[in-house]
Structure formats: C-alpha cells, structure tokens
Amino acid sequence: MNDCIFCKIIAGEIPSKKLYEDELCLAFYDIQPLAPQHFLVIPKEHLTGANKIDANNAAVVGHIFAVIAKLTAQLNFSDGYRVVTNCGEDAGQTVKHLHFHVLGGKQLGSFN
Ligand code: AMP
Ligand code: ZN
Secondary structure, three states: OOOOHHHHHHHOOOOOOEEEEOOOEEEEEOOOOOOOEEEEEEEOOOOOOHHHOOOOOOHHHHHHHHHHHHHHHHOOOOOOEEEEOOOOHHHOOOOOOOOEEEEEOOOOOOOO
16 A cells, blocks of 8 residues: 555654564554553554454454553553544544554543
C-alpha cells in the first residue's frame, strides 16, 4: 500500500517512536496522545480496518492482544488500560490501516 502512512512507518520511511516490533506487528506511540499513555499496535499486513478481519487473518489479532498485555505490564499500566479500534467513517477512523489504540495512565471516561 504505497500511500498508507502506517505501511510507511513499518517500512521505516516515516519515523516513529517505536515501542515493540516482531514479524507480525509493530507498536509505537501515537503522535497526538489522548491519554498520558497512548500507543498504537498495528499488524504488518495491510488490512484497512477491523471489518477486514476474517478466518484467514484473525490470528494476528490475538497476537496483538498478547503483545498489548506484555507491553502494558512492562510500562506499568497497573490500574488498567483501554484498547480501541475505530472502523469506518462513523467511528472516525482516519488511518485506513487496522490499528489498536492502547490508552491508560488516567481514569478514562465512560463512553456511549
Ligand atoms: P484513528 O482516528 O482511529 O484512525 O487513529 C489514527 C491515529 O493515528 C490517531 O490517533 C493519530 O494521532 C495517529 N497517527 C497519525 N499519524 C501518525 C504518525 N505518523 N505517528 C504516530 N501516530 C500517528
Ligand atoms: Zn498500510
């Protein structure tokens, strides 16, 4: 995906504040944090959003949640965290590469 900003981050063409990387995913800090702790985890495979998860590619989602559990423990998110993925226009998705926001470091408001 030539014009995808997150694919460019994976390729190292755009700098990021990287937290973690393996063969399947990359974690890096969000450039506009919405909480004291806010990072993103993305699959290296370009999927445009959560609506493109299917039986063939779903394993990466479980892997990403395991990575999130490890990273939040390392970063001392001791009072909890929230994982969010925005999918499509109504959810306000701005980057069309599947990503999971991980937010913590404060009492997060309820949402509805
Ligand atoms: P969403 O609105 O759910 O699509 O989230 C996209 C997120 O990507 C936003 O929170 C942005 O701040 C973040 N973002 C966009 N460009 C970059 C970048 N170059 N490095 C880090 N985070 C970014
Ligand atoms: Zn991409």
